[in-house]
Amino acid sequence: DGGITQSPKYLFRKEGQNVTLSCEQNLNHDAMYWYRQDPGQGLRLIYYSQIVNDFQKGDIAEGYSVSREKKESFPLTVTSAQKNPTAFYLCASRRDGNYGYTFGSGTRLTVV
Amino acid sequence: RKEVEQDPGPFNVPEGATVAFNCTYSNSASQSFFWYRQDCRKEPKLLMSVYSSGNEDGRFTAQLNRASQYISLLIRDSKLSDSATYLCVVSPNAGKSTFGDGTTLTVKP
Numbered sequence: 001d002g003g004i005t006q007s008p009k010y011l012f013r014k015e016g017q018n019v020t021l022s023c024e025q026n027l028n029h030d031a032m033y034w035y036r037q038d039p040g041q042g043l044r045l046i047y048y049s050q051i052v053n054d055f056q057k058g059d060i061a062e063g064y065s066v067s068r069e070k071k072e073s074f075p076l077t078v079t080s081a082q083k084n085p086t087a088f089y090l091c092a093s094r095r096d097g098n099y100g101y102t103f104g105s106g107t108r109l110t111v112v
Numbered sequence: 113r114k115e116v117e118q119d120p121g122p123f124n125v126p127e128g129a130t131v132a133f134n135c136t137y138s139n140s141a142s143q144s145f146f147w148y149r150q151d152c153r154k155e156p157k158l159l160m161s162v163y164s165s166g167n168e169d170g171r172f173t174a175q176l177n178r179a180s181q182y183i184s185l186l187i188r189d190s191k192l193s194d195s196a197t198y199l200c201v202v203s204p205n206a207g208k209s210t211f212g213d214g215t216t217l218t219v220k221p
Contacts, residue, residue, distance in 0.1 A: 033208070035211075041213065042199070042211050042212065042213035042214055043156070043199075043211045045208055048208055056208075058208060088153075090155055090156075097143060097144055097203045097204060097209070098143070098144050098203075099144075100146045100148075100158040100161060100201070101146075101148075101156075101158070101201070101209070102158070103155040103156055103157070104155060105154070105155050106154075106155050
């Protein structure tokens with residue numbers, strides 16, 4: 001079955017550490033997205049990519065970095081510059097703007 | 113003012129009730145509209161797209177009013193399993209979409 005796989009499901013980060021969240025899709029979608037969701041809040045866009053080797057900052061890109069070397073993969077790195085990284089991170093993809101998003105099951109990141 | 117606004121609720125309704133949510137948007141160039149459902153601590157899942165002519169899927173009906181720039185979701189004969197947060201999404205033709213913060217629905221026995 002086609003879908004989006006995010007890993008790990010839970011991740012614990014120490015202060016000052018960089019961590020990378022994985023997102024892989026086999027839907028053959030061109031566009032991929034990273035969102036952050038805090039408890040009781042809506043989704044905020046971190047980065048998005050509409051094509052391989054190209055990506056754009058979203059509304060809250062500071063402290064995050066991404067790469068898009070393959071169509072299937074869009075990893076997100078949470079750097080030590082992100083001062084409040086504890087949140088639920090969601091990766092999504094879609095064919096184009098006329099279609100809805102498909103989301104992965106998310107990664108819960110906690111700073112310890 | 114936010115680009116997409118939803119009444120956060122919560123909406124507390126009895127089983128069998130009809131409930132409606134609205135979502136207003138500010139970008140008149142928006143092209144595509146969707147409703148998502150998000151269960152607690154889970155990812156959002158696409159509930160339905162919203163078409164200009166309105167569309168129905170079982171107990172769910174979605175409407176778009178371009179003149180007034182809002183979309184709506186009507187749920188008839190509410191079930192306990194409909195309890196969730198409902199997110200509206202507004203998209204331009206390409207690029208990033210904007211999510212509403214969601215409306216929480218609780219259906220009680």
